[in-house]
Amino acid sequence: MDYAEVLRQLRVEGNPTPSKRMRIAIPNAREELQKAMTAVMSSMGERLVWLPEYDRVAEWLSDNHGKGLLLFGNCGRGKSLLVRYAIPMLIRAFCQRIVSVVDCGSQQGNIDEILRRKMISLDDIGVEVDRMDYGTRRNIVVEAINKAQDNPDTMLIMSSNLSGDAIRDRYGDRIFDRVMYLCHRIAFNGESLRK
Numbered sequence: 001m002d003y004a005e006v007l008r009q010l011r012v013e014g015n016p017t018p019s020k021r022m023r024i025a026i027p028n029a030r031e032e033l034q035k036a037m038t039a040v041m042s043s044m045g046e047r048l049v050w051l052p053e054y055d056r057v058a059e060w061l062s063d064n065h066g067k068g069l070l071l072f073g074n075c076g077r078g079k080s081l082l083v084r085y086a087i088p089m090l091i092r093a094f095c096q097r098i099v100s101v102v103d104c105g106s107q108q109g110n111i112d113e114i115l116r117r118k119m120i121s122l123d124d125i126g127v128e129v130d131r132m133d134y135g136t137r138r139n140i141v142v143e144a145i146n147k148a149q150d151n152p153d154t155m156l157i158m159s160s161n162l163s164g165d166a167i168r169d170r171y172g173d174r175i176f177d178r179v180m181y182l183c184h185r186i187a188f189n190g191e192s193l194r195k
Contacts, residue, residue, distance in 0.1 A: 021066030021152045022118070026094045029061035036086040037078075049193055056186045057082060061090060068148065068156035070183040072164065076192025079159035083121045087157055091119065099157065102140060104128040111140050120144050121157040126170050142175055149178045156182060 011017045026032055033054060041048045053071075060069055069087070071079040088099035100117040102109055105127045114120060125141045132138070141158075148154040160167060164185070168176040179185075 016150070019152045022064075022155045023066055024061060024064040024091065024095060024155075026061045026090055029090075030055065030058035032090055032094070033058045033061060033086060036089045037081065039089075040081055040085045051077060051188075051190070051193075053077065053186055053188050054082075057087070060184050060186070061087070064155075064184065066152075068183040069158070070156075070179060070185045071159045071188055072162060072167065072185065073188035074190060074192065075161050076194040077188040077190060078193065079161075079188055080123050083123050083157050083159045088121060102144075104141060107131065109140075111138055111143060114140060115143060115147050118153055119155050119157070120148075123159050125158050125160045126162040126167065142171065145171075145175055145178050145182065148182050158183065 007017050034048070034050065037050075037054070038048045057069070057071070060067075069083075071082060073079070084101050084103075088101060091097050091099050097119055098117075099119040099121050100114055101121045101123065102114055104122055104124045107129070111131075111133070122141055122144060128139060128141055130137050130139045144154075144156060148156045158179075162170060164176075164187075167179065171179075
């Protein structure tokens with residue numbers, strides 16, 4: 001039996017079939033991330049302070065190995081600046097892809113429209129509130145994680161001030177397990193840079 005042919009037939013018939021996850025490989029990622037972060041900070045009238053965690057983000061940008069990204073940990077360490085501005089800028093510049101950025105603390109945005117996107121950045125997961133759409137309780141974080149699990153062509157970039165254990169407590173074992181599978185995780189520790 002030629003199972004590669006069976007998979008091809010299933011794909012033609014519209015059935016789900018496995019495929020590779022989206023890859024990112026930005027050359028000179030550390031240097032490019034530093035330039036992007038400098039531009040972001042400069043536009044805010046501030047100066048970049050390079051943190052050790054940023055080196056790990058640059059490693060992910062140089063080759064994500066088909067994984068998304070979760071930045072988690074202490075407040076004021078630049079996680080939001082990375083997932084809202086710098087990473088989407090770099091992916092736009094080097095991969096010609098648009099990252100849809102979602103502020104989880106805001107009730108803005110149509111969940112179905114967001115879920116149609118291939119690259120979704122969820123800033124500040126854990127602060128979102130479930131919403132009711134025509135009598136159905138919905139949570140953008142849970143739905144985006146489930147979509148990325150089921151669709152290899154969807155990548156998630158997320159930030160949270162929650163610890164790993166707190167993320168598990170907030171979303172449950174099933175969603176936490178999916179995050180562990182889908183995302184490279186970087187802990188942001190240390191004091192806040194906000195003054």
